[in-house]
Amino acid sequence: MKAMLALEDGTLFTGRAFGATGEQWGEVVFNTGMTGYQEILTDPSYCGQIVVMTYPLIGNYGINREDFEAKKSFIRGFVVKEACDYPSNWRAGYRIGDFLAREGVLGISGVDTRALTRHLRSYGTMRGVIATGAVDQAQLVEKAKNCPHLSGQKLVADVAVKETYAIEGRGPRVMLIDLGSKQNIIRKLRERNCAVIVVPPDITPEQIAQIGPDGVLISNGPGDPVDVPKTIATTREIIGKYPLFGICLGNQVMALALGAKTYKMKFGHRGANHPVKDLRTGRVYITSHNHGFSVDEESLKGMDIDITHINLNDNTVEGIRHKYLPLFAVQYHPEASPGPQESDYIFDQFMDMMRGEVQ
């Protein structure tokens, strides 16, 4: 079946449907990972977005039963050059097209993803609509022009837990403020024997005090960070009271709680091959990214905050740390392993911080 992607600036791409059928709108973004499509499809931070993969063959190792980042996919659409129908891997449970159909995600293959990515890179992230079957092109462009922007949508509420739940462990008790957390964050804490108390985004400082965790981790999540004012207000209240660690959206929330600013990037960072430099050690790590917003470096000036990490592609802020309070955060994903486990040390730093060994 034919499928079409229309961008808000009137650009059209045609291809074939390979997942669910129908119509869906979202913000069109590109990801440069050569692998990791299963994690991308199930990362709740992509809620509200249509993802274009730059790597030309997607689905070749299938979908397995172990690597899900969430119980379901929140992605709005998936755009590839070639979708592989015959996966080959000992862990492959099912085909990518079947997975998309089951999850109700529209997939479109046969698209010139290089041209599409170059377009988004030149003109920036845009809204778009995917439709399968016979479509009216002019109408589709109209819909892309009129669909909501990512900012202003309450996407975190769609993906975060509504009720608190706890996972036992004999180590430190970590409260995870869930804005749409990837499962791997929980796995990394459990590997370190942490007890994890997963709480909704609207948790209050009083409720946190009742639970009395050893540390608080603010998770990744979808949308514009300014769209979670309650979590920002709660974070502001607990700064200095508990060791605090933020990942991605959690990093942005932390920066906003401290009084800094965030801004929308032209086309963001999405991929598993971003070089990030730890300014304290001078070491460079290849890291996994998924963000369209960034902490404004200028707005950190004069604050008791050190920039600990930068992205070597564009020098944007990738990590912050308070000069004397137990608080740090990273913009990239230390829980993901785009190869070796080298960003694991970030979780070890959080463990040290909870033990009172602030470096």
Ligand SMILES: NC(=O)CC[C@H](N)C(=O)O
């Ligand atoms: N992975 C994330 O947490 C993404 C954070 C935020 N939604 C952004 O796009 O910048």
